[in-house]
Amino acid sequence: ALGREVDYFNEYGGTADLYLMESDADTMLNAVSGTSTIGGSPNSKLDNTAETLVLFYWNGSSAKVQDVDYLIWGNASCATDKSGAGTYLNDTPVAGQSLLPVHLDGEKLIRLSETEGSETTTGGNGITGHDETSEALASTWDVVDLASTRPEISDISFEPAAPTDLDSLWISATVTDEVGGLSVECVYTFDGVQTATDMNPLNAGADDYACMILPLGEAGTFTYYIRAENNLGLKDSTLASSKEITVYTESQNIAYLRDNFDDLAETTVSITATVTVEMGKINTYASYVQDDGGRGIYIFGSGMSGFARGTVVEITGTLSEYNGSLQIKDVTASSVGSATLPTIPELTCKQLNNNYMFYEGTLVTVHGQITDRADGIGGGSNITIDDGTSSVTLRVWDSTNLLSDFTADSLLQTGNLVEVSGIGGFYASAAQLMPAYAADVTAWTDGTAGTGNISLTVAPYPFVPQLGEIINYSYEFPDEARVIIRMYDASGRYVTTLTDEYHGMSWTYEASWNGRDELNRLLSPGTYLMHMEVIERSTGRVTRLAQPVVIAVKK
Structure with a gap:
């Protein structure tokens, strides 16, 4: 702080590391040992007319210091040239040093860019080897109003967080500036090529700027920074950041x-x-x-x-x-x-048998009648379930303890109708279903109890599928029967199958038909035949019934 601690604290609400005007260990040293070079005023200030300001580094023991920056303005009366002093290298002679322009009260000096122009970069006394006294100060600095400030860049955002070669990149930032005439760019490097693209304000009068970069099309490292400049030539820029662009891969479900x-x-x-x-x-x-x-x-x-x-x-x-x-x-x-379990596919035994490799490892549900059970087979039980379309082996491993549950064990007895969920698998090229939880074995009921008779009834009216109408029908069948209901046109050509299932007990069902064929196409108006075939498992008897169905014309 170029003043007293109390003044700095009152202005900024904090403390500095060093003070020009104090009396304790935090006070800056005089430029010449034993000589007061700071001045007597408690609020010493740099002179506007002619002054030199040197920022340097000293390690505390070396016989010389290293320049960090060197500024001189007004005239060369306070210029420095260390050439020939001790082991210092030659500085630029005073007569060749460039002067900053003079500034008045209410004005300040500000560097126009982050670089030091044409400053000599080797053979100097600077901390980086530069000759800090060689900077062309008249062109790298300027006088601006005291209220004038550089643009300030903050709140940088990069989306998406994990970009791929197929993603567009969205880069945004907040850029504030009191001067006006702001220009904001995103400078990025990819595959060895540097590109500068304009960042535009998202809304008129707002401080938010953004740009979109189209997909890069390949993997690599994307490095970028943002720079801003106002109409006074005052600039700000961010440090470079980088993102890895990866090759897009389809979601691995x-x-x-x-x-x-x-x-x-x-x-x-x-x-x-x-x-x-x-x-x-x-x-x-x-x-x-x-x-x-x-x-x-x-x-x-x-x-x-x-x-x-x-x-x-x-x-x-x-x-x-x-x-x-x-x-x-x-x-x-x-x-x-x-989470709740994902939707569990409901299959017929035939579907599971025909597609057991597809459903291998998948939790699926079947229902039907238990027709056989054998315990103590290789560390588990083999239980057969039949739904009339086919049969499947339920493989219940002893490790599941499923059959230790009284309810599940009772349900999985021969003759019972059950619904079972389990993991699809196979053994000896045949489907298996592996239930693991007692809760996945339940009694299966569908419809209402029947009387043992066989019947098929269709609502006695025509319907118009084009208007979204349906036709209701009901059917009944005896115990242990396979029931097939199909639709045919008036000439006997097959249209679609409405049901084909095995049922262990006599039931009565109510259902409906939407007037579409097996390809879900609306059928033409006319008379159709609903045909039911019932095959009784115990006797082998086959019963066939038929009822007419009329599809009407839309008027």
């Missing part, structure tokens, strides 16, 4: 990993998914996760320990294959919250 396994095998992958079966339920180090894409995958490794069902986890590991099953191994995982 589980479906993506499965569909691109040939390319991703034995590489490191990362997913976010919900735990469907916690570690240790099916195998000591096995757990299963599923995401909103409707696919699941087997996770192998102790990194999943402690994550209960429903935990949302971020997982990183190696994508691999084990005995035909895809897995992520050598995993690290962290919890990012909890």
